[in-house]
Amino acid sequence: MIRAFFVHPDYARRGIGRRIMELSEAGATVAGFRNIEIVATPPGVPLYATFSYVSVERFEIALTNGATMHVERMRKAA
Numbered sequence: 001m002i003r004a005f006f007v008h009p010d011y012a013r014r015g016i017g018r019r020i021m022e023l024s025e026a027g028a029t030v031a032g033f034r035n036i037e038i039v040a041t042p043p044g045v046p047l048y049a050t051f052s053y054v055s056v057e058r059f060e061i062a063l064t065n066g067a068t069m070h071v072e073r074m075r076k077a078a
Contacts, residue, residue, distance in 0.1 A: 017047050025051070029078050037075045045072055052076050 002024055007016045028036055040048050045055070053074035060068040 017044075018050075021047065021051055025078065033078050035075060036078050037073065040072050040074050042070060042072075045074070048074050 005017075005020050007020075025036065036053075038048060038053065039061075040053075053076045055072045056075050057073040058070070059073070060070055062068055
């Protein structure tokens with residue numbers, strides 16, 4: 001299971017996130033997963049959409065400092 005991944009802003013838009021997704025999905029397929037579900041922060045939604053993930057729920061996560069973070073649960077068949 002991949003808990004989270006982020007690309008440092010200095011290296012954004014260089015294909016790193018795309019490559020991580022390609023390798024992650026390939027690993028999930030080899031492991032026999034038939035569906036993949038992720039929780040995406042707003043900046044990641046467009047990347048995941050290019051991989052055919054669809055939004056199934058929008059919600060907020062409470063952070064330890066009292067703030068909240070908007071996220072989307074996204075899903076696709078592997």
